[in-house]
Amino acid sequence: xxxxxxxxxxxxxxxxxxxxxxxxxxxxxxxxxxxxxxxxxxxxxxxxxxxxxxxxxxxxxxxxxxxxxxxxxxx
Amino acid sequence: xxxxxxxxxxxxxxxxxxxxxxxxxxxxxxxxxxxxxxxxxxxxxxxxxxxxxxxxxxxxxxxxxxxxxxxxxxxxxxxxxxxxxxxxxxxxxxxxxxxxxxxxxxxxxxxxxxxxxxxxxxxxxxxxxxxxxxxxxxxxxxxxxxxxxxxxxxxxxxxxxxxxxxxxxxxxxxxxxxxxxxxxxxxxxxxxxxxxxxxxxxxxxxxxxxxxxxxxxxxxxxxxxxxxxxxxxxxxxxxxxxxxxxxxxxxxxxxxxxxxxxxxxxxxxxxxxxxxxxxxxxxxxxxxxxxxxxxxxxxxxxxxxxxxxxxxxxxxxxxxxxxxxxxxxxxxxxxxxxxxxxxxxxxxxxxxxxxxxxxxxxxxxxxxxxxxxxxxxxxxxxxxxxxxxxxxxxxxxxxxxxxxxxxxxxxxxxxxxxxxxxxxxxxxxxxxxxxxxxxxxxxxxxxxxxxxxxxxxxxxxxxxxxxxxxxxxxxxxxxxxxxxxxxxxxxxxxxxxxxxxxxxxxxxxxxxxxxxxxxxxxxxxxxxxxxxxxxxxxxxxxxxxxxxxxxxxxxxxxxxxxxxxxxxxxxxxxxxxxxxxxxxxxxxxxxxxxxxxxxxxxxxxxxxxxxxxxxxxxxxxxxxxxxxxxxxxxxxxxxxxxxxxxxxxxxxxxxxxxxxxx
Amino acid sequence: xxxxxxxxxxxxxxxxxxxxxxxxxxxxxxxxxxxxxxxxxxxxxxxxxxxxxxxxx
Numbered sequence: 001x002x003x004x005x006x007x008x009x010x011x012x013x014x015x016x017x018x019x020x021x022x023x024x025x026x027x028x029x030x031x032x033x034x035x036x037x038x039x040x041x042x043x044x045x046x047x048x049x050x051x052x053x054x055x056x057x058x059x060x061x062x063x064x065x066x067x068x069x070x071x072x073x074x075x
Numbered sequence: 076x077x078x079x080x081x082x083x084x085x086x087x088x089x090x091x092x093x094x095x096x097x098x099x100x101x102x103x104x105x106x107x108x109x110x111x112x113x114x115x116x117x118x119x120x121x122x123x124x125x126x127x128x129x130x131x132x133x134x135x136x137x138x139x140x141x142x143x144x145x146x147x148x149x150x151x152x153x154x155x156x157x158x159x160x161x162x163x164x165x166x167x168x169x170x171x172x173x174x175x176x177x178x179x180x181x182x183x184x185x186x187x188x189x190x191x192x193x194x195x196x197x198x199x200x201x202x203x204x205x206x207x208x209x210x211x212x213x214x215x216x217x218x219x220x221x222x223x224x225x226x227x228x229x230x231x232x233x234x235x236x237x238x239x240x241x242x243x244x245x246x247x248x249x250x251x252x253x254x255x256x257x258x259x260x261x262x263x264x265x266x267x268x269x270x271x272x273x274x275x276x277x278x279x280x281x282x283x284x285x286x287x288x289x290x291x292x293x294x295x296x297x298x299x300x301x302x303x304x305x306x307x308x309x310x311x312x313x314x315x316x317x318x319x320x321x322x323x324x325x326x327x328x329x330x331x332x333x334x335x336x337x338x339x340x341x342x343x344x345x346x347x348x349x350x351x352x353x354x355x356x357x358x359x360x361x362x363x364x365x366x367x368x369x370x371x372x373x374x375x376x377x378x379x380x381x382x383x384x385x386x387x388x389x390x391x392x393x394x395x396x397x398x399x400x401x402x403x404x405x406x407x408x409x410x411x412x413x414x415x416x417x418x419x420x421x422x423x424x425x426x427x428x429x430x431x432x433x434x435x436x437x438x439x440x441x442x443x444x445x446x447x448x449x450x451x452x453x454x455x456x457x458x459x460x461x462x463x464x465x466x467x468x469x470x471x472x473x474x475x476x477x478x479x480x481x482x483x484x485x486x487x488x489x490x491x492x493x494x495x496x497x498x499x500x501x502x503x504x505x506x507x508x509x510x511x512x513x514x515x516x517x518x519x520x521x522x523x524x525x526x527x528x529x530x531x532x533x534x535x536x537x538x539x540x541x542x543x544x545x546x547x548x549x550x551x552x553x554x555x556x557x558x559x560x561x562x563x564x565x566x567x568x569x570x571x572x573x574x575x576x577x578x579x580x581x582x583x584x585x586x587x588x589x590x591x592x593x594x595x596x597x598x599x600x601x602x603x604x605x606x607x608x609x610x611x612x613x614x615x616x617x618x619x620x621x622x623x624x625x626x627x628x629x630x631x632x633x634x635x636x637x638x639x640x641x642x643x644x645x646x647x648x649x650x651x652x653x654x655x656x657x658x659x660x661x662x663x664x665x666x667x668x669x670x671x672x673x674x675x676x677x678x679x680x681x682x683x684x685x686x687x688x689x690x691x692x693x694x695x696x697x698x699x700x701x702x703x704x705x706x707x708x709x710x711x712x713x714x715x716x717x718x719x720x721x722x723x724x725x726x727x728x729x730x731x732x733x734x735x736x737x
Numbered sequence: 738x739x740x741x742x743x744x745x746x747x748x749x750x751x752x753x754x755x756x757x758x759x760x761x762x763x764x765x766x767x768x769x770x771x772x773x774x775x776x777x778x779x780x781x782x783x784x785x786x787x788x789x790x791x792x793x794x
């Protein structure tokens with residue numbers, strides 16, 4: 001269940017895959033409960049490919065842009 | 076004696092709970108990784124011992140401190156487990172809970188921060204949850220001290236006997252492997268069935284610590300099949316089974332109370348403080364506010380009062396008393412001009428330091444630090460620093476040694492070395508008295524701003540050096556940066572008070588040890604010369620030493636040998652610079668330190684000096700820490716030389732360029 | 738106050754300063770945790786633990 005914000009204007013993305021990540025990052029994200037198929041609400045993306053704040057399972061985490069992109073299956 | 080192991084995810088309020096349940100106070104912060112080693116405490120009015128272990132996400136460790144928890148289960152075998160979870164993030168907390176329930180000891184599951192869950196409009200069917208998991212379930216809120224008595228009763232009443240471990244329905248192949256291995260372990264190695272079962276699951280799950288344990292004890296039933304286990308990707312299958320179990324359990328036990336009211340405080344605050352544009356200015360603003368409080372609004376007025384008392388009535392009374400009992404001038408000067416003026420002078424900065432520590436404690440307890448790490452991450456990434464380096468650097472503001480110790484959480488040796496080497500550039504609290512002394516004399520109006528600029532200059536130098544080291548050591552960019560943003564807490568006064576005292580008492584203790592010793596040393600050097608006791612300080616040892624290197628320092632605006640001698644004592648501890656300077660100028664016969672300063676320094680040269688003090692050679696304790704952590708004297712020596720050179724260049728630049736304009 | 742007493746007090750102060758400085762440097766030299774002035778909770782526990790082990794052995 002996601003927290004609903006008043007605007008609920010935040011985009012929701014689905015984790016496609018975690019294979020491109022290095023072992024440690026993948027392990028850590030898995031521990032936090034992220035796995036292929038997880039729904040992430042993107043609360044904030046910093047400009048110039050800065051970190052991204054995502055929310056899932058009522059918790060918020062910050063990750064770097066590269067990690068975020070590879071979760072979505074991009075480069 | 077019964078032992079309870081306290082286990083749970085990072086930042087679930089474990090340490091707060093530990094403090095509330097036991098007689099022992101432990102350091103609390105609202106960020107990950109506060110507990111780096113295990114702590115012990117006894118539950119009040121009982122013989123039950125609680126062991127607080129570092130927060131972990133699973134028993135499969137990736138950092139050193141996470142390994143502490145797994146090793147503890149393997150080797151110390153606690154009688155009971157208290158699993159603390161964040162009630163509103165039960166889904167991911169349960170990944171660890173399952174591993175603990177499989178261990179086969181009685182588990183009490185504490186759903187902590189239960190109020191947050193209620194605010195989200197959710198509740199759990201505790202009875203059903205307890206039935207499905209086979210353990211006791213208790214709702215608590217450690218910060219508000221609710222549910223703790225029941226939890227304590229529950230712990231004391233639970234019989235510390237082995238219980239039936241939780242059995243998940245793993246896929247047939249996995250289950251067959253577990254059963255086969257654990258039966259062999261029970262018959263061939265005399266392990267208990269529960270432990271053998273748990274060991275087999277962990278082994279299949281590629282737990283490195285358990286695999287090492289199996290190697291050490293030659294557990295053939297497991298070692299034989301390692302290749303087969305890994306080829307069939309049992310790890311993934313185990314994970315999927317657990318995930319499915321958690322989903323089932325939570326779906327069956329969750330009760331939705333009402334629709335969520337959107338206006339939650341954390342989201343509101345975060346919308347502002349993590350703003351892409353405003354985030355950084357707010358971070359700087361919060362620091363400025365901290366210095367305003369400690370240097371302008373609260374700290375300085377109190378410090379001035381304390382200083383007036385020490386240099387006025389206290390000093391005069393001591394002088395009269397010593398004269399009346401017939402003390403010789405030598406003794407009188409040692410006590411009045413040396414100890415009271417020097418040590419007392421440093422002690423008069425206690426209010427400023429404590430106010431600053433209180434502010435830092437508030438930031439730590441509120442949960443803002445994680446946001447600060449986030450908004451500065453872009454910068455860190457630009458430099459190529461590991462995101463994890465932020466916390467050791469911030470801790471370095473308290474004491475560089477602690478900062479260097481905290482760098483242990485960084486796994487890669489080269490990145491750890493870089494963080495260790497740049498730590499001394501962070502302006503530690505020992506440097507505050509000397510800042511205080513000079514900003515009061517030269518920058519009356521802008522005290523907070525000047526101190527802020529020094530702190531940020533320290534950060535800038537640290538980052539610049541990091542960039543250079545990255546380049547020299549050829550470290551490729553690392554993207555590991557995952558930071559949890561916890562819910563904000565309203566800071567609790569007792570936690571703030573304890574945190575402030577924990578940080579501040581080191582300073583008071585130093586007044587009785589190294590500051591006292593350093594002050595007596597400099598007094599002695601100023602009263603003794605090549606020909607014995609001197610009456611004119613200009614013929615003393617300290618003058619001779621100071622004057623010898625003085626020409627080197629003229630280009631950065633230092634014109635008095637007293638300053639040089641004081642700088643040298645800073646290697647003992649940075650606070651000693653201020654006490655030495657007070658003693659030296661005091662003995663030189665000048666009346667009023669501020670009047671003396673204004674004849675020797677201009678605001679520009681005073682600032683250049685502060686910059687030099689910020690950056691130059693680390694104190695002895697920090698050097699020893701560098702040596703211990705890098706295992707080499709060379710790095711410690713390198714640190715002395717490099718930082719002094721950088722300090723000189725920075726001060727030179729500021730003084731020379733500044734002179735052109737002022 | 739006699740000269741002897743004066744000199745004695747001076748000697749005690751200077752000697753005391755020497756001892757604390759020596760101790761500080763020796764403690765710092767151990768590096769890592771011992772070098773740090775902050776008596777954090779982890780350190781207190783460590784000390785207690787060492788003491789208990791010392792007693793039991």
